[in-house]
Amino acid sequence: MSSKQPDRRKFLKSGAALAGGLTMGAVEPAITEAPADEQSVGEQSVQIPPQEFPNYSSPELVAYGLRSHHVESVREAVNGRPSPDEFGLLFHIGTPLQDQMGSITPSALHYFGTTRGSFVPDIDPATHRLMIHGLVDRELIFTMDELKRFPSVTRPHFIECAGNRASPRHRRIIDSHGMTSCAQWTGVLLRTLLEEAGVQDEGTWIVAEGVENVKGASSLPMAKAMDDILVAYGMNGEPLRPQQGHPLRIVVPGFEGILSVKWLRRIKVVDRFYMTYNDYGHLRQDPDQAALSYQIGPKSVITFPSAGQQLSGTGFYEVRGLAWSGGGAVSRVEVSTDGGENWFDADFRETPQPMAHTAFSFNWTWDGSETVLMSRTTDEIGQIQPTRAQFEGGQDNSIQPWRVESDGSVRNGLS
Amino acid sequence: MGSLKLLPVLILLGPAAALAQSPTFGLGRTPTAEEILAWDISISPTGEELPPGRGTATEGATVYLIKGCVGCHGMAGADGAAPRLVRRPARADRPNPDPWSLGRILPIRSPYAATVWDYINRGMPLNDEGILTADEVYALTAYLLNLNGLIAEDEVMDAQSLPLVEMPNVDNWAPLPDWAPGTPRLPGYAH
Numbered sequence: 001m002s003s004k005q006p007d008r009r010k011f012l013k014s015g016a017a018l019a020g021g022l023t024m025g026a027v028e029p030a031i032t033e034a035p036a037d038e039q040s041v042g043e044q045s046v047q048i049p050p051q052e053f054p055n056y057s058s059p060e061l062v063a064y065g066l067r068s069h070h071v072e073s074v075r076e077a078v079n080g081r082p083s084p085d086e087f088g089l090l091f092h093i094g095t096p097l098q099d100q101m102g103s104i105t106p107s108a109l110h111y112f113g114t115t116r117g118s119f120v121p122d123i124d125p126a127t128h129r130l131m132i133h134g135l136v137d138r139e140l141i142f143t144m145d146e147l148k149r150f151p152s153v154t155r156p157h158f159i160e161c162a163g164n165r166a167s168p169r170h171r172r173i174i175d176s177h178g179m180t181s182c183a184q185w186t187g188v189l190l191r192t193l194l195e196e197a198g199v200q201d202e203g204t205w206i207v208a209e210g211v212e213n214v215k216g217a218s219s220l221p222m223a224k225a226m227d228d229i230l231v232a233y234g235m236n237g238e239p240l241r242p243q244q245g246h247p248l249r250i251v252v253p254g255f256e257g258i259l260s261v262k263w264l265r266r267i268k269v270v271d272r273f274y275m276t277y278n279d280y281g282h283l284r285q286d287p288d289q290a291a292l293s294y295q296i297g298p299k300s301v302i303t304f305p306s307a308g309q310q311l312s313g314t315g316f317y318e319v320r321g322l323a324w325s326g327g328g329a330v331s332r333v334e335v336s337t338d339g340g341e342n343w344f345d346a347d348f349r350e351t352p353q354p355m356a357h358t359a360f361s362f363n364w365t366w367d368g369s370e371t372v373l374m375s376r377t378t379d380e381i382g383q384i385q386p387t388r389a390q391f392e393g394g395q396d397n398s399i400q401p402w403r404v405e406s407d408g409s410v411r412n413g414l415s
Numbered sequence: 416m417g418s419l420k421l422l423p424v425l426i427l428l429g430p431a432a433a434l435a436q437s438p439t440f441g442l443g444r445t446p447t448a449e450e451i452l453a454w455d456i457s458i459s460p461t462g463e464e465l466p467p468g469r470g471t472a473t474e475g476a477t478v479y480l481i482k483g484c485v486g487c488h489g490m491a492g493a494d495g496a497a498p499r500l501v502r503r504p505a506r507a508d509r510p511n512p513d514p515w516s517l518g519r520i521l522p523i524r525s526p527y528a529a530t531v532w533d534y535i536n537r538g539m540p541l542n543d544e545g546i547l548t549a550d551e552v553y554a555l556t557a558y559l560l561n562l563n564g565l566i567a568e569d570e571v572m573d574a575q576s577l578p579l580v581e582m583p584n585v586d587n588w589a590p591l592p593d594w595a596p597g598t599p600r601l602p603g604y605a606h
Contacts, residue, residue, distance in 0.1 A: 087542075119542060133451050140443040141450065149442055196438045207457050213544045215456060215537040227596045268457050273591060275460045275530050277537055283524070283588050285515045290589035291601045298606070328597060383599055386606035397606070 073099035075109055089117040094178025097303050103357040105181035107236045112243050113161040113257050115278050121212045125247035134269035137198030144247055150188040156356040158182040158324045160296055161257040165396035168414040172308035177301050182357035185251050186234030191226045203269040207276055208250050211265035218259045218278040228253050253355035254296055254326030292394020296326030298385045299397035300333055300377035311408035314368040322357045325379035329354045332378040335362040339372035372413045373402045462529035462578035468549030469573040475558025478551045483540055492562050501562040514583040522559040526588045528580040532556045
């Protein structure tokens with residue numbers, strides 16, 4: 001309908017031609033594949049990217065914007081396991097922390113985790129409901145409109161998957177730390193809804209359950225439910241994305257990510273740990289390991305320079321990173337630029353918030369010699385991020401060293 | 416009129432109790448019993464919510480074939496693309512290995528048989544969840560328990576018998592910590 005649509009098609013076509021040209025190399029000029037590209041292509045078309053770009057002034061992009069096509073940062077399947085796989089099933093997808101600016105992850109780049117692979121459901125908010133039942137005085141069922149009428153809160157919180165762990169095999173930060181992201185979440189405190197239903201004295205746990213095919217469910221202690229669990233419908237200023245639980249999810253601040261149940265439909269108040277679907281796979285044999293896998297410890301990582309990146313020469317750099325803790329707000333970040341011999345306080349680039357990624361920075365002048373960069377954080381309840389040697393298992397929050405080589409390349413410093 | 420009759424009771428209970436007992440916002444409605452029944456698929460570890468139905472391992476072996484479990488999990492729960500469901504034969508030098516050393520095999524790792532039932536009921540078959548009847552879930556659960564030597568082939572599993580099956584990990588799993596806001600993860604651990 002729109003007069004701009006041919007432009008869009010032209011762009012898509014030239015994009016396909018470019019991709020074809022790249023894979024075929026110079027052997028077969030892409031020109032035969034791209035008649036729409038005539039004005040700008042010649043024999044050089046394989047080497048020179050098309051000068052065309054999305055029409056940022058089109059009605060579509062006026063209605064809902066698009067990032068520049070010069071920006072190429074994307075998420076990636078974790079550990080090389082295809083996601084989606086051949087059946088369209090999604091597995092873990094990491095967020096490109098190496099490119100992130102500030103502490104809020106764009107919704108389109110938020111990491112994706114799953115218990116057993118997921119088909120992302122399409123849920124109509126007009127017909128979606130949340131039911132609260134079990135050991136309550138008043139069982140209740142809410143429409144989305146009713147949930148949005150409750151007093152709301154808006155808070156930044158990170159979510160981190162238990163699968164985020166350090167290894168000498170990791171080549172980039174997306175491999176070692178890509179399964180954590182931080183968004184600004186908007187919703188109702190679960191406490192508000194539970195008080196509306198009236199929790200009975202025996203109600204010591206809840207089970208939160210999604211409406212997707214597999215009905216993923218997690219058990220959570222009432223103390224957490226009554227503290228800061230969010231029943232969220234908003235993310236970074238707009239409704240949740242489908243991959244993040246549209247139209248409704250819980251966000252369990254600071255606890256392992258699997259507990260933040262997506263596509264939330266039901267909360268049952270119960271009298272014990274229910275060992276339900278998501279809980280079973282995370283059972284531990286040792287109580288200390290269970291405790292260390294539950295609330296996430298104090299953790300930080302340098303995002304620039306990080307493994308896989310390249311310094312362009314000697315001189316000044318702002319070392320940047322993120323720090324967070326499941327125990328509250330972080331209170332301090334220290335950086336070492338000499339492999340841990342000397343530590344200096346880094347600067348916070350924002351006011352640290354409880355259970356939220358916090359951006360930090362440290363001014364550094366590289367003299368061109370080999371060295372190792374590290375960061376460590378302390379949180380407001382006094383927990384200190386451990387070295388690899390101090391780390392005793394559970395959710396991996398150990399200090400990540402990045403080795404800077406004399407040619408400016410940056411590698412994983414673990415061996 | 417009704418509220419006048421309640422007044423003395425509220426005074427006796429005091430304002431705090433009155434607040435705790437009444438909704439503040441008055442939003443939402445009461446679901447019907449049918450609505451709750453239709454959505455409430457949670458089964459506690461001790462199986463209180465298990466529905467009517469029954470099945471044996473012999474019946475489960477057939478369900479395992481005709482419902483397609485075998486396609487992903489392999490013949491008799493082994494050598495499929497999906498997770499293994501049967502323990503490997505014990506080594507001669509380790510006749511009674513720690514169940515945790517056997518890998519994440521659902522009917523071995525799970526400390527409760529009702530949890531196995533719940534997992535199958537809500538999670539299987541992949542992308543076709545919800546097609547199994549209660550009888551079929553009982554039969555499949557019985558089949559997996561029998562494959563792992565926990566019950567006999569003809570033992571009937573139902574809401575009464577299933578929670579009584581003694582699982583190898585029943586006293587061999589870590590409870591979650593008694594969590595409170597603002598407390599370190601583990602007493603005595605600085606990190």
